[in-house]
Each structure stands twice: as C-alpha cells, then as structure tokens.
C-alpha cells in the first residue's frame with residue numbers, strides 16, 4: 024500500500040504541509056491540537072487520524088469534513104496536514120531540516136482573555152527568525168461572558184449567534200490584542216477583514232473546547248500553504264528526511280522516528296546518517312483504516328518509525344539520506360558530517376569548558392548558540408545528545424583538574440540517569456537540568472560566582488598580595504608574640520593573612536599579619552600610602568603553643584622573631600612571596616592586581 028495513493032488527478036504534485044503549534048503556556052496549544060485531531064464523526068470512526076509518537080497526520084478527507092460548511096471543498100489539493108505534536112519552542116528548535124526550520128507553517132495560539140505573554144513574544148521572534156508563516160488562533164472565545172456554544176461551527180456562523188454584549192466584548196479584546204501585536208511590529212487583522220494577507224497576519228478566533236473556529240483555522244492553514252508555498256510543497260522524488268527520535272523498543276532493538284518532509288521511503292532503502300544501514304521496516308503510526316502494520320513505501324510528508332540494524336548511532340535532529348544506484352556513499356557521508364560539523368564548530372578548541380547535553384542536534388545547536396551570544400560566553404568543550412549517562416559524567420569530571428566550574432553538565436530537555444546523578448555527586452560534577460535555555464544562564468552564573476568565592480577563600484592562604492612596609496618611629500607597641508607595629512604602606516597592598524619577612528636580614532619570616540587597624544578601627548586591608556597598626560603572629564609557633572603541633576626538640580624553645588633582636592627600625596617589612604603564592608595569586612586574583620602591583624610581586628620574588 025502507498026499512503027496518499029488516494030489522491031485525485033492533479034493533486035499528485037503537492038505534499039502535506041508540516042505545521043507546528045506555538046504560544047504561551049496555558050494558551051491552549053495542547054487542547055487545540057486535540058481538537059484539530061478529533062473527528063467530527065463518532066469517536067474512532069472514519070476520519071483516520073491516529074496520534075503518532077511525534078506528529079499527527081490529518082488526511083484531507085478529514086479536513087474536508089471539518090470545513091464542509093465553508094463550502095471550500097474543491098480548493099483543497101494537498102493530501103493532508105502533518106501537525107507536529109510537541110507544542111512549543113522545543114519542537115521548533117529541534118526540527119530542522121538541512122539548516123532551516125522544518126515546519127512550513129505555524130499556529131500561534133493566543134488566549135483571548137490574556138493577550139500576548141512573554142512566550143508569545145518569544146514565539147513571534149522564533150517564527151520571524153526562521154521566516155515561518157503563521158496564523159494566529161485567538162483561543163478560548165467560549166470564555167467570553169455569555170458565550171453561546173455552537174459546537175464545531177465556523178466562527179463566522181457562531182459569532183452571529185452571540186448577543187450584542189458578547190460581540191462588543193469580543194471586538195474590544197480583539198482591538199487590544201491587535202495593538203499588542205503592533206507593539207511587536209506585526210500587523211494583524213481578523214481573518215475575514217484581512218485584505219493584505221502576507222503583509223498582515225490573520226487572526227482566527229477559536230475555542231479548543233467547543234470547536235468554534237476550527238473550520239476556518241484549518242481552511243486558512245491549507246489555503247495559505249497552497250497559495251504561498253507551492254514550490255516548497257511540490258512533491259519531489261528527492262528524499263528529505265530528519266531524525267526526530269532514537270528509541271530503544273523492547274523486542275525491536277533501536278528504532279528511529281523520522282519526519283519525511285519530501286520524497287518516498289521504501290523498505291530496503293539504503294540510508295545514511297551518521298549511520299549506514301538498510302531499512303528493514305517502515306511504520307506510519309496512523310490511519311487505522313489502512314491497518315497499523317508496515318508499509319512497502321511511504322510518501323511525504325509523514326512521520327515514520329524505521330527499524331533497521333545499527334540504528335544505535337543515529338542522532339536526533341540530523342538529516343537522513345537515501346543512497347540511489349549511482350550515488351557515492353562516501354560523498355553522502357561527507358554531507359552528513361557537514362551537518363554535524365556545523366554544530367561541532369561551536370565547541371571550544373581550548374579543551375576547557377562545560378558539557379552541553381540536549382535531546383536533538385537542533386536543540387543542541389540552539390543551546391550552543393545561546394551560550395555564545397554576548398554578553399554570555401560559556402565555553403563548551405564537549406557535547407552529548409540524549410540522556411546523561413555515567414560515561415558523560417566521567418568525561419566532564421576531567422575538567423575538575425583544569426577548571427572546577429567547568430566540571431559541569433548543562434542538561435537541556437534531557438533526562439539524567441539516577442546512577443549518573445549519584446556518580447556526579449561523588450565526583451563533584453555539577454549537573455544543571457533546565458527545560459528552557461535561559462534558565463541555564465542564571466543557574467550557571469550563580470554557581471560560578473559561588474564557586475569563585477569559595478575557591479578564593481581557600482586560596483587566600485596561599486595567595487600573597489605584595490606590599491612593602493616601613494616601621495614608623497615610636498610605633499613599636501609589642502616586640503613579639505605578637506609583634507604590634509605602626510607601619511606606613513610604601514608599596515602595594517597590605518592584607519590580613521600576609522606572611523611578612525625581612526629582606527635585609529636574609530628574608531627571615533616574622534609571621535603573618537593577623538589584624539590591621541586604621542585610626543583604631545579594624546580593616547581587612549590597607550593601600551599604598553596609608554598608615555596603619557598591624558599585629559603579626561608567628562602562626563607556626565601559635566600552633567605549637569596551642570599544642571596543635573607536637574613540641575619536639577629545640578622547637579619548644581623557639582620564640583617568634585623579636586623586634587630589636589632579629590630586625591630593627593631601619594629594616595623594611597615585605598610580603599613573603601613564593602612560586603606557589605604567585606601561582607595562587609595568578610589563578611584567583613589576576614584581575615585584582617594592577618600592573619604596578621604585579622611588577623612589585625616580581626620584584627619581591629627576586
């Protein structure tokens with residue numbers, strides 16, 4: 024059997040348009056899809072629409088039936104309409120076909136009671152970006168106060184049944200929403216008043232609950248697609264096909280769901296994606312009257328389940344090519360790789376960065392793009408498609424040695440296996456899970472900031488800021504245990520915790536600065552030119568006194584270096600800089616030091 028074989032003469036040339044439903048959460052996308060899918064005839068009979076895994080195919084006969092009151096029958100010459108089931112952005116992002124969007128046309132759902140919302144505006148921007156035509160379904164008209172239900176009626180007819188009050192409220196809301204669209208730079212008009220289609224987008228009032236307006240919506244979708252996309256919709260023998268989902272099915276092994284946008288797929292076709300295999304069976308999950316089994320061939324546009332060997336390595340979002348007798352398989356593989364490379368090219372060559380996981384190549388591409396859109400700049404060093412597994416955590420954990428904040432997996436719209444999460448917790452790999460890309464940015468930024476603060480604290484011990492201090496006359500308050508002095512900061516920056524040594528006396532260490540007071544007030548640092556009092560303890564000895572370290576031999580006798588004995592008025596006090604302290608300083612405080620201060624670090628090291 025051939026799906027679509029019941030086309031009449033003259034209809035052979037057009038394939039079914041592919042339609043996707045967008046809009047704000049709760050505007051009624053899912054309900055609208057249900058309503059479009061449901062048959063006007065008794066449930067389960069005729070109509071022939073069966074929900075598939077990822078799309079619903081609505082045969083033209085069904086559309087004729089739903090629109091018969093509009094008497095537009097003769098004008099329909101596509102075999103049907105393929106509506107993508109996953110509503111929202113994901114579908115739109117995921118579904119790409121050779122670099123462009125996969126949907127031919129979209130329904131933008133707006134709740135008549137609420138008007139344009141943030142996701143409506145995001146949808147508008149996506150549609151514009153992909154230059155996708157759309158029709159506005161102004162949904163939930165049945166919620167207008169006093170609405171008289173006219174089940175599944177054309178909206179034109181239903182409106183006539185309404186009271187003056189309802190019509191008045193309707194007009195008022197429509198005017199407001201048209202204004203809101205205008206604020207987004209879009210001209211919109213009620214479908215029956217729209218004289219400039221193409222320039223002005225049509226609005227069809229609908230109810231996804233009682234079905235009013237669905238006839239006009241369907242008719243307009245088909246007519247508009249037929250009228251403006253003849254070239255795109257013209258049936259072509261060249262196969263255009265995109266992998267939607269890779270699934271493991273008990274008893275079938277790995278199968279793939281594909282959208283066949285154009286052309287015909289046959290049993291036994293040799294297919295090339297990142298995989299290379301031969302189609303064992305083709306199943307469209309639709310059309311009960313045609314039976315649920317496999318088909319020898321299936322014509323576009325359709326969503327199809329394919330079984331074959333070696334499908335494990337198929338990648339959702341990539342194109343699938345069919346090898347024809349005189350094709351060069353290697354050349355086709357090259358084409359496939361181009362697609363992959365496009366996405367891969369966004370990965371950082373430095374080898375440092377986070378891991379990005381997404382459900383399909385398309386959504387991964389969108390994620391990578393966003394991570395690189397100024398002011399955001401999050402480097403990505405590895406990617407994955409599909410759920411996050413232990414092995415992915417393993418890969419990301421390597422980054423811990425290089426940059427802790429990059430030991431991170433951004434899991435966009437994918438599941439994380441429980442054992443992978445546990446593994447990540449153990450290894451100190453952070454997994455962020457989000458279903459909108461924008462959530463990642465906030466999460467990741469907060470995480471990096473926190474981490475930076477924590478590691479700076481850890482590193483504070485090791486990092487030594489450079490300073491040169493001069494002891495002020497008559498300001499020696501205590502000679503040792505602890506040393507308390509008034510000092511003038513001649514160079515650099517004095518911070519609490521800085522180890523101090525005396526260069527003139529063979530760099531002997533006198534201890535660490537434990538407090539700084541300026542005008543009798545404690546401060547945590549003092550800048551060049553400031554005069555402050557400092558307290559210096561020899562921390563090692565403090566530890567010994569406190570019995571933290573074992574007292575052995577001569578150590579027991581040791582005392583802190585003493586003013587007047589080990590060093591004197593004329594001696595300069597400077598930070599004790601070591602190779603290790605410079606590394607810590609560079610790693611955590613690079614931007615906090617001026618060029619001059621970096622010079623001082625070098626000078627003090629020498």
Ligand code: GDP
Nearest residue numbers: 047048049050051052053054162163230231232
């Ligand atoms: P989605 O988030 O855009 O997919 O919205 P849903 O389809 O889940 O609908 C959100 C809610 O609005 C549900 O409670 C629906 O029953 C309700 N709803 C959707 N369409 C209509 C409509 O046309 N009329 C009314 N009264 N309620 C609707």
